[in-house]
Amino acid sequence: MIDFNQPADIVAPQLLGAVLRHGPVAVQLTEVEAYLGEADPASHAYKGLTPRCATMFGPPSHLYVYASYGIHRAGNLVCSPDGTAGGVLLRGARVLAGMDVVRERRGTKPVDEALARGPGNLGSAMGFDLNLNGLEVGQVEEPFDLDQPVSDNALYLHEGVSVPEFRVGPRIGITKNADAPLRFWIPGDKTVTTPRR
Template sequence: MTTSPDRAPLTRDFFDRCVLEVAPDLLGRTLVRHSAGGTIELRLTEVEAYAGEVDPGSHAYRGRTPRNSVMFGPPGHTYVYFTYGMWHCLNLVCGPEGRASGVLLRAGEIDVGVGLARERRISARSDKELAKGPARLATALDVDRELNGSDLFDGPAPALSVLHGTPPPRDLVRSGPRTGVGGDGAHQPWRFWIDGDPTVSPYRAHAPRHRASRRTT
């Protein structure tokens, strides 16, 4: 049986590129989450790029630590972090190996497994809000730190994988400052989204906190 082009998995080489190439190229791709509860498929509509040791907004800006080590590769793995003592956020590591970078998955539209996502996101007022924001996305997909370092290419049915999907026309791809990033990284136009898509989260500028917990990758 022939697999349709949109159902073909992305290759590791896709992720073994500069993060500023990978991030916008992830829009429209299909993120698949396999779990004991069932399968969810999500069309990615919003992402942010983080460039590691050259990016003040990145967890890896000051070098490798036990927390961020997975960001240094190899590409095609997941980096999951816990923020504000409440939420998890999911990132996809891109290459080359040894140079930390990753893409934060900010939002998407759930195409398969809506009922399962609703069980996890009971506060969502509509299906468009199920994964509208990085914490909501991770919650809907049941992503936590146990998935940190997962390989997208680990066997025929990995916990997380990315299919080719249907990338949007280039004239619908927008870019702008990253949400909630302050300091020297505040104005980098490294947030990418599909223009007009109702699942894209609202932009919020950085707001200093008394006990700030870094939420970027």
């Protein structure tokens, strides 16, 4: 079981290979980014507690959903002790179950590897919406039966497979504190945004 009371940069690499389940859709995480709250100029929590980022301040093991560019819904898993902001942005994943639902949400154009590549696409594939902000993430010890969907009002995480190696590098798609080595990914995986080496 992953301890979400730890800082985001400790939790983030532990999420690689984990399986996230919401309704009929299950994905295996291949790329994440850590955001370190008030110590991180790129974090929504950098300027302190606001209504928008209140979920990031805890309790841990909850979903923080926000609107990106007014159209995308991106999801973060809240980390750090209650009262201390932190989160792991879900950047890339492989769809394991619910492909028909993901195709309805994402359309027919993207290839399978691109369906949940990038935070907005992953959020769309998972069906994240602002009404899910603050949803508790339940951790399960047994692997999911991918033929059995879970409730649309629940989000579950299984540690999944152990990743033998991963890469660490600068975050992408941001301008503040972009050089911080807080992006973690499975090298060469086509579900990861570039650069992926």
